[in-house]
Amino acid sequence: TDALELRDVVFRYAPDASxxxxxxxxxxPRYGHTAIVGPSGAGKTTIFSLLLKFLRxxxxxxxxxGRSLENWTLHDxxxxxxxxxxxTPLVPGTLRENLVYAAPTANDDDIWRALxxxxxxxxxxxxxxxxxxxxxxxxxxxxxxxxxALARALVVDPELLLLDEVTAQLDGLxxxxxxxxxxxxxxxxxxxxxAHRLSTILDADxxxxxxxxxxxxxxxxxxLLDAD
Ligand code: ADP
Ligand code: ADP
Numbered sequence: 001t002d003a004l005e006l007r008d009v010v011f012r013y014a015p016d017a018s019x020x021x022x023x024x025x026x027x028x029p030r031y032g033h034t035a036i037v038g039p040s041g042a043g044k045t046t047i048f049s050l051l052l053k054f055l056r057x058x059x060x061x062x063x064x065x066g067r068s069l070e071n072w073t074l075h076d077x078x079x080x081x082x083x084x085x086x087x088t089p090l091v092p093g094t095l096r097e098n099l100v101y102a103a104p105t106a107n108d109d110d111i112w113r114a115l116x117x118x119x120x121x122x123x124x125x126x127x128x129x130x131x132x133x134x135x136x137x138x139x140x141x142x143x144x145x146x147x148x149a150l151a152r153a154l155v156v157d158p159e160l161l162l163l164d165e166v167t168a169q170l171d172g173l174x175x176x177x178x179x180x181x182x183x184x185x186x187x188x189x190x191x192x193x194x195a196h197r198l199s200t201i202l203d204a205d206x207x208x209x210x211x212x213x214x215x216x217x218x219x220x221x222x223x224l225l226d227a228d
Contacts, residue, residue, distance in 0.1 A: 028160075031186060099155045
């Protein structure tokens, strides 16, 4: 069965505003990477806000694991959905503290795996006592902070991982490593990215093209190219 379904979802930010989402139907498979693309203002971020229950649909339904989002408690939802955006705040402290904060039951192997997936493991290994002393978040560059935010989501091993433009500020080599981390997570659960980078989009199993609050096309990049 599918992990997630948006069924005829309508949402507007004010009663007299035009809809930010205007009858959106999307099915997200249990495994794989779905990229949502579209011009600024298309409604991409609004979809994430609805999935996280920051907002409620005006019409239609969002169904996670066969159950309407209406019937999920925020607590149960947060255990299944991880969300990373650009400039996600970190907990002041060590990298390990950040990861354990997100996943209290994570062991050292889990932490190494998540750090390796974003290519931050070498940084920690260079410390005299490795994970025992660790690196504090205050010494990180912007790109490194972004990678730790992502590692913190990966260590949770979420059923649904929402990534809003997380590779935008990474250099090419790091982006490639992070893309591999995202691919691996897509074998363990559903990953939805809001993407501008062509490489991220080409990597996706499913691309949802959104325009003015409506789904214009769905498919992998070959299907979308054929359709034009
Ligand atoms: P995208 O992420 O694709 O750029 P958004 O989901 O942010 O698009 O925005 C969709 C539409 O909703 C746009 O017309 C935008 O102006 C409007 N919108 C977004 N956030 C708000 C808000 N907080 N208040 C009012 N309108 C908003
Ligand atoms: P996978 O095998 O899932 O592709 P990795 O290649 O990232 O994962 O890591 C393989 C194993 O090696 C993991 O169990 C991880 O705990 C361990 N590992 C990864 N990086 C390091 C590291 N820098 N130091 C110690 N152990 C590591």
